[in-house]
Amino acid sequence: MTKVLMVASEAEPFAKSGGLGDVLGALPAALAAQGHIVATVLPRYRCIPLADLKRVYENLAIWLGGTAWRTDVYSRLERGVEVFLIDCPPLYDREGLYGAGGDDYPDNAVRFAVLARGALEIVRRLFRPQIVHCHDWQAALVGPYMRHTLALDPTFLGIRLVLTIHNLGYQGLFPAKVMPELGLDKKLFQPDALEFWGQVNFLKGGIVFADAITTVSRAYAREIQTPEFGHGLDGLLRARSAVLTGILNGADYSQWNPETDPFIAARYSAEDLAGKRACKRDLLAECGFDPDDDRPVIGMVSRLAAQKGFDLLCEAAEDLARENLYLVILGAGDPYYEDRLRHLAAEHPRTVAVRIAFDNGFAHKVEAGSDMFLMPSRYEPCGLNQIYSLRYGTVPIVRATGGLDDTVDEMTGFKFADYSATALLEAVRRALATYRDREAWQAMMVRGMKKDYSWDASAREYAALYQRLLG
Ligand code: ADP
Numbered sequence: 443m444t445k446v447l448m449v450a451s452e453a454e455p456f457a458k459s460g461g462l463g464d465v466l467g468a469l470p471a472a473l474a475a476q477g478h479i480v481a482t483v484l485p486r487y488r489c490i491p492l493a494d495l496k497r498v499y500e501n502l503a504i505w506l507g508g509t510a511w512r513t514d515v516y517s518r519l520e521r522g523v524e525v526f527l528i529d530c531p532p533l534y535d536r537e538g539l540y541g542a543g544g545d546d547y548p549d550n551a552v553r554f555a556v557l558a559r560g561a562l563e564i565v566r567r568l569f570r571p572q573i574v575h576c577h578d579w580q581a582a583l584v585g586p587y588m589r590h591t592l593a594l595d596p597t598f599l600g601i602r603l604v605l606t607i608h609n610l611g612y613q614g615l616f617p618a619k620v621m622p623e624l625g626l627d628k629k630l631f632q633p634d635a636l637e638f639w640g641q642v643n644f645l646k647g648g649i650v651f652a653d654a655i656t657t658v659s660r661a662y663a664r665e666i667q668t669p670e671f672g673h674g675l676d677g678l679l680r681a682r683s684a685v686l687t688g689i690l691n692g693a694d695y696s697q698w699n700p701e702t703d704p705f706i707a708a709r710y711s712a713e714d715l716a717g718k719r720a721c722k723r724d725l726l727a728e729c730g731f732d733p734d735d736d737r738p739v740i741g742m743v744s745r746l747a748a749q750k751g752f753d754l755l756c757e758a759a760e761d762l763a764r765e766n767l768y769l770v771i772l773g774a775g776d777p778y779y780e781d782r783l784r785h786l787a788a789e790h791p792r793t794v795a796v797r798i799a800f801d802n803g804f805a806h807k808v809e810a811g812s813d814m815f816l817m818p819s820r821y822e823p824c825g826l827n828q829i830y831s832l833r834y835g836t837v838p839i840v841r842a843t844g845g846l847d848d849t850v851d852e853m854t855g856f857k858f859a860d861y862s863a864t865a866l867l868e869a870v871r872r873a874l875a876t877y878r879d880r881e882a883w884q885a886m887m888v889r890g891m892k893k894d895y896s897w898d899a900s901a902r903e904y905a906a907l908y909q910r911l912l913g
Contacts, residue, residue, distance in 0.1 A: 444908045446473065447571040448482040449561040451554065451580035452539060454697075456490050456525065459539055459800075460745050461691070461826045462578060462608050465658070468694035472901035474522035481569045483561040485534040485553070486516060486527035494518060495527060499568060504530075504560045507625030511556050515564065526568065528560045544777050551616040554644065555624040558583035566597050573908045575604040579614030582648025586630055589651045602911040605652035607645070609823050610666050610673045611749055614644030638674065649678055653911055655686045656904075658824035659845035663688030671821055689904060690848060691824040692897030698809070698830040705806035710835075712891040715884070718810065718835055725811025728804075729770055729795035738877050739768045740870070741812030741836065743805045743827050746775035746783070746798075751818030751841060756782050757863035758870075763790040765874060771796045772808050809834045814873050818858075818866050822846045828855070832890035837883075839869050854890040 452458050454467025470480040495516035503510040513530040533553045541547050558581055576584045588598050621631055630636045636647040657663045665671035667680045701711045707724035710717030723733040744750045771783055780798050787796035815831035817840045824845030828838040838855040840846040858869040877883050
């Protein structure tokens with residue numbers, strides 16, 4: 443039994459912008475179910491109503507250098523996990539998690555420094571763990587604060603530090619002048635600590651000070667040590683490769699399971715697929731298409747970011763639209779891709795439907811109502827939607843990178859290696875050809891539906907890692 447404190451910027455059901463939120467909703471609960479004592483620290487954003495929470499610490503001062511941020515700490519027990527929420531209205535009582543209108547908040551360095559430093563105050567006063575497990579750049583300053591700023595504080599002796607990188611493309615880069623504002627010693631502004639080409643790099647600080655580093659698939663753990671996927675940190679990651687491992691994310695089947703999903707038109711399973719047809723009809727109708735049409739539906743649910751391969755999709759779009767299919771896309775993010783996708787739908791109203799929104803219910807409908815699920819990512823640390831798709835009998839078509847490569851094989855889906863529109867089209871055409879062979883298609887669906895990527899196994903890998911660290 444290990445006592446673990448998770449630190450992150452999002453977790454279901456409190457706040458979510460992508461896969462990080464799914465993971466922080468499910469992994470702590472899976473560990474708790476295995477008998478570990480787990481707590482999580484999050485910011486108390488505006489979207490998390492105070493009425494649902496209990497105040498557990500009043501007027502906690504979080505010091506960054508000479509400034510004290512006045513906070514209160516709230517908590518709630520969620521699936522066996524105590525979730526601490528740091529309430530600091532000037533920093534977190536805002537419309538978005540990280541920004542608004544496509545721009546990051548200008549004070550994100552301070553916002554997430556307070557999260558990291560605040561987590562250590564929680565360790566001092568409310569929950570003393572054996573392991574502090576930080577996630578992504580927003581929590582990465584826990585390392586420098588714990589091992590440098592507070593190195594002489596006996597509270598932290600013996601606590602081991604784990605950093606999980608969910609996406610190396612986001613590092614938390616800020617101008618050098620924020621160092622004193624964050625209460626970080628200028629000695630840390632060195633290339634072997636937080637400096638990164640003249641800027642402060644939060645994630646780098648996390649990587650330097652962690653006792654163990656994990657990322658969310660084995661393939662991605664290898665890839666980030668190469669210049670192509672390393673985002674400038676591949677050298678450091680190679681230097682730390684002895685403590686770097688990949689642990690695949692699981693799927694939270696309590697949320698993503700066509701046998702129980704409350705968001706979809708009908709329930710179904712590998713044994714009884716009849717309900718899937720009803721889900722397809724429902725999706726087609728919602729998109730304004732003929733519900734009785736048997737053309738295959740290709741679904742996509744994604745943050746709209748360059749990483750996700752939307753440039754390829756846009757390049758392939760004209761050719762795709764000429765095929766006998768429907769394309770249904772749910773996404774939000776980069777205004778540039780939002781515009782391009784809106785245009786695409788306007789140009790092909792009989793084939794392409796686009797919903798620009800963050801809409802969890804519709805995401806479930808796309809998973810259930812589509813025949814195929816497309817993820818042409820440039821890189822993909824793990825990817826969750828292809829794992830959900832497998833369970834929903836929605837055959838994934840993916841670029842063979844990172845977690846997509848680790849979770850989809852030729853028995854359960856279609857892969858392409860080259861990052862090109864030609865390769866994407868070729869994979870889609872292979873899928874369309876198989877789709878016409880109803881028996882082969884159904885066999886492929888069922889093989890995917892029977893795959894088990896539940897959190898239990900992944901949580902055991904984390905627990906084993908904690909045990910190794912604690913000796
Ligand atoms: P990433 O973390 O890079 O965004 P993942 O595949 O790991 O990608 O996780 C994405 C998660 O966010 C999934 O649960 C997916 O359903 C959800 N998601 C992404 N975009 C949307 C959207 N526009 N509406 C609803 N859910 C979304």
